[in-house]
Amino acid sequence: MKRVRVRYAPSPTGHLHIGNARTALFNYLFAKHYEGDFVLRIEDTDLERNVEGGEESQLYYMHWLGIDPDESPKNPGAYGPYRQMERLAIYQKHTEWLIEKGFAYKCYCTSEELDEDYQKQVEAGVAATRYNRKCLHLSKELLEDNHQKQLPYTVRIRVPDNDTYTFHDMIRGDVTFESKDIGDWVLVKANGIPTYNYAVVIDDHLMAITHVFRGEEHLSNTPKQLMLYRMFGWEVPQFAHMTLIVNEQRKKLSKRDNSIMQYMSQYKDLGYLPQAMFNFMALLGWSPDGEQEIYSPEELVKVFDEKRLSKSPSMFDKQKLTWVNNRYIKEMPLADVVALCKPFLQKEFDLSSHSEVWIEKLVALFHDQLSYGHQITELAALFFSAPETLEEDAKEALAWETTPVIAKAFIEYLPSEWTVENLKLAMDAVKNETKIKGKPLFMGLRAATTGQCHGPDLMSTIFLLGKDEVSKRLNQI
Ligand code: GLU
Numbered sequence: 001m002k003r004v005r006v007r008y009a010p011s012p013t014g015h016l017h018i019g020n021a022r023t024a025l026f027n028y029l030f031a032k033h034y035e036g037d038f039v040l041r042i043e044d045t046d047l048e049r050n051v052e053g054g055e056e057s058q059l060y061y062m063h064w065l066g067i068d069p070d071e072s073p074k075n076p077g078a079y080g081p082y083r084q085m086e087r088l089a090i091y092q093k094h095t096e097w098l099i100e101k102g103f104a105y106k107c108y109c110t111s112e113e114l115d116e117d118y119q120k121q122v123e124a125g126v127a128a129t130r131y132n133r134k135c136l137h138l139s140k141e142l143l144e145d146n147h148q149k150q151l152p153y154t155v156r157i158r159v160p161d162n163d164t165y166t167f168h169d170m171i172r173g174d175v176t177f178e179s180k181d182i183g184d185w186v187l188v189k190a191n192g193i194p195t196y197n198y199a200v201v202i203d204d205h206l207m208a209i210t211h212v213f214r215g216e217e218h219l220s221n222t223p224k225q226l227m228l229y230r231m232f233g234w235e236v237p238q239f240a241h242m243t244l245i246v247n248e249q250r251k252k253l254s255k256r257d258n259s260i261m262q263y264m265s266q267y268k269d270l271g272y273l274p275q276a277m278f279n280f281m282a283l284l285g286w287s288p289d290g291e292q293e294i295y296s297p298e299e300l301v302k303v304f305d306e307k308r309l310s311k312s313p314s315m316f317d318k319q320k321l322t323w324v325n326n327r328y329i330k331e332m333p334l335a336d337v338v339a340l341c342k343p344f345l346q347k348e349f350d351l352s353s354h355s356e357v358w359i360e361k362l363v364a365l366f367h368d369q370l371s372y373g374h375q376i377t378e379l380a381a382l383f384f385s386a387p388e389t390l391e392e393d394a395k396e397a398l399a400w401e402t403t404p405v406i407a408k409a410f411i412e413y414l415p416s417e418w419t420v421e422n423l424k425l426a427m428d429a430v431k432n433e434t435k436i437k438g439k440p441l442f443m444g445l446r447a448a449t450t451g452q453c454h455g456p457d458l459m460s461t462i463f464l465l466g467k468d469e470v471s472k473r474l475n476q477i
Pocket of ligand 1: 011
């Protein structure tokens with residue numbers, strides 16, 4: 001078998017989006033599974049959409065996720081350049097060849113003329129409007145004249161009249177398109193820059209790409225690309241068009257959908273773990289054989305099987321995302337979780353009166369339930385100030401007639417030597433004295449000290465709140 005070579009080909013238009021990250025990931029998993037190469041190519045021909053730093057950002061977040069390319073503009077291999085804008089001379093050479101062979105032609109139509117013709121077609125009820133081929137048969141003299149006058153032109157492909165393009169998609173099976181449904185499309189724009197469908201074919205061929213995993217929005221581009229492969233007489237790579245990612249309402253994920261965070265930068269900033277994101281995204285449109293859902297990157301490379309890519313849209317399940325992240329955090333040594341959480345705590349709260357040991361104990365209290373670093377600021381907020389608004393159940397518990405009795409008694413028994421053990425003894429003493437036990441005792445005390453009815457281990461919570469704060473809060477009951 002030929003050495004497997006795949007590519008991820010983003011346009012440098014911004015941070016790494018979840019859809020693109022998934023595309024990159026599946027290309028990576030496939031390449032590594034077959035011990036092949038994973039190439040990053042920057043498709044920067046749409047100059048208006050490029051953003052400053054877009055390429056760096058893509059590479060940065062790919063690195064964060066642990067999917068580093070084997071070849072890229074930053075570490076070129078033998079198939080460079082890896083930015084399309086640095087390949088213009090290569091495209092030009094191919095364009096000349098296509099024109100010479102009659103596969104493509106120069107089109108001098110102005111955009112006004114094109115618009116006018118388009119309107120005419122619309123008015124005539126043409127459903128699939130297309131270029132009218134006015135420039136297909138320009139005389140040699142006219143072409144020479146236009147050239148002398150340096151008139152701007154585009155280069156159009158002469159779409160073969162009655163061709164059929166069938167290819168075997170690794171996900172969808174056989175897909176067929178007819179050339180008669182496609183008008184003569186533009187290969188090279190008037191500014192000399194190739195269009196996506198043109199450049200991608202030349203690049204994939206010259207970069208020896210064997211397999212293309214990309215989003216299903218590119219399915220309808222594939223016949224345009226296939227006609228070029230046929231004209232050049234090149235071998236066609238194997239395509240796999242991955243299904244859409246949809247939200248919980250089964251709607252296509254749009255970049256404006258604020259119900260889901262869509263950029264890797266957002267996840268990183270909130271303290272999600274890259275390995276967990278890697279794991280979660282691998283399950284977006286692919287599933288392993290069996291029930292296991294937690295896999296390390298190395299395991300995923302091993303078990304990845306392109307035959308198990310899904311044919312139906314993959315739902316972005318937020319609960320699953322937090323579950324997967326939580327599973328990874330649970331497995332981490334406490335010191336690492338502390339390192340993950342501390343910057344978030346520092347940013348949100350004044351830690352100056354707290355020791356490192358205290359911070360460690362605080363994080364330990366939430367270690368098992370934490371799904372991402374920033375979440376610690378919500379979970380631990382009660383240690384930094386008494387909650388201002390109370391949930392209904394807490395209000396209820398504070399209104400029980402037993403609660404002030406417990407609060408009062410507990411103040412009396414607050415130990416001078418502040419340990420969890422002594423706090424347990426204090427609790428027993430309160431129980432004996434007041435004869436209040438069970439839920440009224442525990443929940444009453446929890447509500448009185450934390451303003452909540454649920455939370456981590458109560459004695460450890462009271463311990464971490466500290467004696468002064470606890471007596472202050474109890475005195476207010
Ligand atoms: N630059 C294209 C995109 O970002 C790449 C499509 C392809 O993989 O062929 O969608």
